[in-house]
Amino acid sequence: MKGLVSLLYILGLIGTLKAFQGRHLPTGYELGDANNSQPILHLIKEILSGPLEGQSVTLLVPKEGIELNDWLTRLKSPLSIVRLPRERFDESLILSEDMNSTFYEHKDDIILSITDSTVVIAIITSSDVDWWPLWLSVRQWSRGAAVLITTTPCKTEAFMQVPFMQASWATLICPVVKKRGNRTRLIHHKVWTSFPFAAKNKSVALGVWNPERFSCWNDLFIDRFKDMREKRMSVYGNLLDVPILSADSNDSPPKGISFVIFDALSKWLGFSYDFKLNHDVTWTAIEGLILNGTNDLMLNFASITPQRNRDFALSIPYHYEGFGLILELPPPLPQWQNILYPFTWQVWTATSVSLLLTAAMFHLLNHHKETSFITNLITIGQGLIVNPPADVSSAWRIRFFLLPWWISAWILELSYICNLIAVLTIPVFPKKIQTAQELADSDYRLCMLNYGEFVIEALATSSHPTLSALGKKLDLSPINENLPNIGQEGCVELVLKGTHSHLETYSYINILYSRLGHNNRVYSLKEQLYPTYLCFPIRKDAPWKYKFDIGMQRLFESGLIQKWMKEAMEESMGGTKDILLTASATKSLSIIHLQGSFFILLIGHFLAFLVLAGEALIDYRREGLPNAK
Structure with a gap:
């Protein structure tokens, strides 16, 4: 019996030695050596055929010490290979294609942007973290997933903190080796990830690499932002954007639909935030704070546009509306x-x-x-x-x-x-303008506050006949921060003079005229310009953005966002739901309401008097005739 156990042990030992055959690597090996690149190539092939199967992949490799043709031959899966030097220098980017892969050679001191890739895999040939591609955002290379593979034992904490690994999904794979004399034997590869905003245990080992253990995307990339208690977001905004974001005063806490959504997400994800009042009310100033990294996201009114989609990571939409047009009611008929x-x-x-x-x-x-x-x-x-x-x-x-x-x-x-x-009690008005085409054909001009909204440029450059005609009639009102509504009063005055139509976001413009007490003198066109979805512009490289999307999707599907929006509108308008629907108590009919019937009575009596006068005149003449009886 003991002999059989010994035989099985010897056979198992022989199998283990065969499994590691070809993986006996010298210390400090270079990938360019064909004999030494086998383990990395084999690992990449298993990743591409397992959890990343069907994904668009970009592979970043060092320029020095790689036999490119050998890699392209061995890696059968289609992918983009970017070969980068140790140091950045000023030349050009050369593109060539070979077999199923695309090969880029970086020769320019520029930030590459290969945004078509879903995942980027970077190969590091040393334990140092000073390779310059690691200090660029992962979004320069892919849409947000990163895999970092080192060929030598690595310092986990150091690698997980480089900008390259601050992705929505990030995984580090390091070799575990055993030294024997001057030779190093590869034992296995260990898979790591991190929880950037967790209170403790930021770096966590997912296990030893095994194609069966990491067979799908969710095995290789786990949710890194389940715990965001250590994250403190910086949020700026102005408080003049009712019902999206506002406050009773500068010292009062913010309110509005966007702030309610953001506060609910903070309670769910656990992060804290600093809300700072931005006194520069122009959109370019607020959005600039996101672009330069000062601000994490914007809570003010932000519609989805191609420009914002280019510059920011946009959240899923939470509301749909466009730009409304306000006109003075025409004088009622008598x-x-x-x-x-x-x-x-x-x-x-x-x-x-x-x-x-x-x-x-x-x-x-x-x-x-x-x-x-x-x-x-x-x-x-x-x-x-x-x-x-x-x-x-x-x-x-x-x-x-x-x-x-x-x-x-x-x-x-x-x-x-x-x-x-x-x-009887409703004023009778002439036919009102109700469409943008009717407004474009009329003598009315447009007025809008010049705070940097995209609609100003969109109207000026539009190829649509109606929008182009409106753009030619657009007058811009300057911002005046000394006024309660920062200059909207200028457009309101022109509207009440009957010369202009006021152009502004639909919800805000209805609330503005209601608060100013002019809702019985104006009306809102049924048609809106540039109706679109509203969203949160978020910092482009924010890895936690997808968690916002998950939370907002749940709030929307539960109906909470629609409920909060309705409550915000009713609160801002004092309970009035529409600009032309104002509360009124039951009242008795007055002489003004019924004056038409009295006019008919007076006209009838006047005609009767004329008939009476005519009959009297006829009778008088008959009495003067010789044969009259």
Whole structure:
């Protein structure tokens, strides 16, 4: 029995020695030596065919000591290989292709941008962290995933802190070796990652490299930002952007939909933040703080545009709106015209023509009574204003003729009375401008505060006929920080003069006129310009951005963001949901509302007086005739 155990032990030892055959590496080997590059090539091939299968990969290798053709031959998977020198120097970037891979040779002191790659793998031939590509953001090479492979035992903490490894997904693979004399034998490769903002245990070993253990993406790249308690974000913004970001005063805590979302994410992820008031209200100043690294993200109104997508890492959207247009309400029609407003002019015309035709037909059918046309017209007209006359001819031809007219007149009468009740207390306005095309064709000009919003340039350079016409009529109002609304008052004044339309973000402009007390003098166009999604512009190289997206997606799908936006709008507008919907108590009808009926009474009495005067004049002349009785 003991002999069998010994035999199995010897066979296992022989298998282990064969497994390490070809992995016996001298200390300080160089990758360029074909005999010594086998372990690294084998490791890369396993990574490309395992967790990174199907991904677009960029491979960064040192220029010195590599037989490029040998690597391209052995690495069958398509990938981009960038060969970089030890020191950066001023030449050009040469591109060539070989087999399934793309080869870049860096010869220029520039920042490469190979953004089509999903993952970048960097090979380090020493234990030093001074190779210059490691001190560039990983986003210069890929979309945010990094794998760093060292060929010599490494200092884990030092490598995990270089900018190259500050990616959303970052993994370090280091060899574990055993020295025997002047020779070094590779035991295995160990996989590491880090939790940058964890309170403790920032670097964590994921285990020994094994293709079966690390067979998919989630095995190689784990969530590094589950714990962000050590992260303190810097957030700037101005507080004049209701309902997105505002405050009751400079000393009051911020509020608004974006701040509520951000605060909820901070409680979920555990990070803290410093919110600093930015007194420069221009968008270029606020966004510049993100570009230079002073600010982590912006909470003010930010729509998704190609320029922002180029300069920032944009969060998933949380709201959809565009730029609204405010116009002064046209002067209402005189109140006495309310009696005509229940019907359109087409209905009035159809009713009048029907009345005349019906009276003419009735006159022909009723000719045997020798009544005048005026008398028959009055008889027919009674069906529109009072009950039909009771003394109707007994001839059935006349009764069958009058029946459909009385039914139609009854429907018209009820429609008029019901509609009249609805419009007596509502001012009657002429036709209003409701579309951007109608505004472009009108004499109105546009006014907008000049704070750097993209819509100013977009209108000026637009190829769309309507937008281009609006851009030519756009007047910019200067910023005045001494005014409560930093200069929006200039555009408001022009709107109330009836010469301009005010262009501003839809929610803000509705709130602005409501707070200024002008919501009963203006109206908002139904059409919005450049409607788009709102988002948080985040620092381009922020590795935790994907955690924001996960949190915001959950808040949106749960309906919380929509609820918070509704509450922010109602609070900002004092409970009013729309600029033209203002709260009003029930009130009695006044003489102003019913003046039309009194005008009809006065006109009727005046006509009756004229008829009376005419009859008196006729009787007076008859009495003066010789044969008068």
